[in-house]
Amino acid sequence: MSEHNGFHVAVVGATGAVGQQMIQTLIKENFPIKELTLLSSARSAGKRVNVNGQEYTIHEAKPESFEGVEIALFSAGGSVSKELAHEAVKRGAIVVDNTSAFRMDEDKPLVVPEVNEADLLHHNGIIANPNCSxxxxxxxxxxxxxxxxxxxxxxxxxxxxxxxxxxxxxxxxxxxxxxxxxxxxxxxxxxxxxxxxxxxxxxxxxxxxxxxxxxxxxxxxxxxxxxxxxxxxxxxxxxxxxxxxxxxxxxxxxxxxxxxxxxxxxxxxxxxxxxxxxxxxxxxxxxxxxxxxxxxxxxxxxxxxxxxxxxxxxxxxxxxxxxxxxLLKGAAWNSVQIAQSLVKLGLVK
Missing domain, CATH: 3.30.360.10 (Dihydrodipicolinate Reductase; domain 2)
Structure with a gap:
């Protein structure tokens, strides 16, 4: 994939069940990735994982981890999202959050692309992924x-x-x-x-x-x-x-x-x-x-x-x-679909 059409994507909660699915789904759906950053809690930091034949080191999720990140997919629990999502947005990322932290916030769209993709146009940096059910x-x-x-x-x-x-x-x-x-x-x-x-x-x-x-x-x-x-x-x-x-x-x-x-x-x-x-x-x-x-x-x-x-x-x-x-439509795939919609609608810088 050439430089200009890929994005710097971060996955937060990269070692969890949904985080793993997010990574696999990004690859499987050929999401345009220029750079992939895998983040998790301090206790998983340093682990190495194989993604599509390439080895990645998992880093601890900190505010500065989001420098240069354009799309951040979060699935590491509500407390992590509350602590770090705004930090990611501050650094220019659009956050797709898979926890219940922001779902009912009035200024944050809650999106299922087949249903209400247009709500993405009014995002303020954070988009919530709804509950699986x-x-x-x-x-x-x-x-x-x-x-x-x-x-x-x-x-x-x-x-x-x-x-x-x-x-x-x-x-x-x-x-x-x-x-x-x-x-x-x-x-x-x-x-x-x-x-x-x-x-x-x-x-x-x-x-x-x-x-x-x-x-x-x-x-x-x-x-x-x-x-x-x-x-x-x-x-x-x-x-x-x-x-x-x-x-x-x-x-x-x-x-x-x-x-x-x-x-x-x-x-x-x-x-x-x-x-x-x-x-x-x-x-x-x-x-x-x-x-x-x-x-x-x-x-x-x-x-x-x-x-x-x-x-x-x-x-x-x-x-x-x-x-x-x-784990797919209920979580990882819906998050990646939201990212695809952001690209399609020209909302990612």
């Missing part, structure tokens, strides 16, 4: 909203443990082995590492993702509710969520009920609409048992949609099943 849902709902209007959304999620980090995946595997071998084990991470109780995830379903709020919803549920309204620029939209962790390593699934404004719309109309929608693969052939499953979406960038059917009682109500790789 929100991203796949709005990709599936946006074409419906544009054509038929949208009034109400009720979602139940079936979320993979990788959403809680690679240590949680390790815990799932270890617990499964222990149970199969009839050994004892002590859950330490799920549902939430910092909460007081921890429960087994193997052969279980935990109806808590993130901490409970005063209204009885968890923070994850409130993220889905608030982020959906913001991304779609619809503060009046009715949204409710129940988020559940399942013993699946990668790939979030969601059962989504939605009500539209338009009359006389059939399930086939919705299928036809989603079949050609950006970022979506329709897998909906009940006769042949074709529907999306997390085991089949790992490593794929798309959002898979199936089981589209009309509600039996509510004429404007529909149900669908939405599945996606939470």
């Amino acid at each position: 929100t991203i796949q849902m709005v990709v599936a709902l946006e074409p419906v909203r544009q054509k038929y209007g949208l009034k109400k959304v009720i979602v139940s999620t079936y979320q993979a443990v990788s959403g809680a980090g690679s240590a949680a995946v390790e815990e799932l595997l270890e617990q499964t082995k222990s149970i199969l071998n009839k050994e004892t084990f002590e859950p330490k991470l799920l549902p939430v590492k910092s909460d007081k109780n921890h429960y087994q995830i193997a052969f279980n379903a935990i109806p808590q993702i993130d901490m409970f709020q005063e209204n009885g919803y968890t923070f994850e549920e409130m993220k889905m509710i608030n982020e959906t309204k913001k991304i779609m620029n619809m503060p009046e939209l009715q949204v409710s969520a129940t988020c559940v962790r399942l013993p699946v390593a990668v790939g979030h699934s969601e059962s989504v009920y939605f009500e539209i404004e338009a009359e006389d719309v059939s399930a086939n109309d919705i299928k036809a609409l989603l079949k050609d929608a950006p970022g979506i693969i329709l897998q909906d052939d009940p006769e042949n048992q074709v529907y999306p499953m997390p085991a089949n979406c790992v490593g794929k960038n798309d959002v898979f949609v199936g089981r589209i059917r009309k509600d039996i009682d509510e004429d404007r109500g529909f149900h669908m099943w939405v599945v996606s790789d939470n």
Whole structure:
């Protein structure tokens, strides 16, 4: 790649599950990179990693690490973002942040390129990447909203443990082995590492993702509710969520009920609409048992949609099943897509 058409890109949180995916996705999607800087916490600094046949040293993320960086992808936890994102912007970088640190800030766009790419035009240096479970849902709902209007959304999620980090995946595997071998084990991470109780995830379903709020919803549920309204620029939209962790390593699934404004719309109309929608693969052939499953979406960038059917009682109500790789479209790929959009819209200097 020649000098003039590449960018100096930094990945913060380069050793984490999502950081790793970000690096791989940048390479796989041929993002124009002139220089790649890999940053992480002090304890991972000095590690060497191989990226596409080239060896890189991981450096400690400090304010001065961002000198000359044009695009910085952050995925190292909210506290790191709060500490360093503004420092990166001060030095001329545009930050795409994959934590919840800035998602609800009014002056920071929350972007899913298939849905609200135009919001990037009003960025102030920091762009927030939404929550993984929100991203796949709005990709599936946006074409419906544009054509038929949208009034109400009720979602139940079936979320993979990788959403809680690679240590949680390790815990799932270890617990499964222990149970199969009839050994004892002590859950330490799920549902939430910092909460007081921890429960087994193997052969279980935990109806808590993130901490409970005063209204009885968890923070994850409130993220889905608030982020959906913001991304779609619809503060009046009715949204409710129940988020559940399942013993699946990668790939979030969601059962989504939605009500539209338009009359006389059939399930086939919705299928036809989603079949050609950006970022979506329709897998909906009940006769042949074709529907999306997390085991089949790992490593794929798309959002898979199936089981589209009309509600039996509510004429404007529909149900669908939405599945996606939470580390890709739910995180790394959406971040890289935002970077691609910044380049396309001429927003990166």
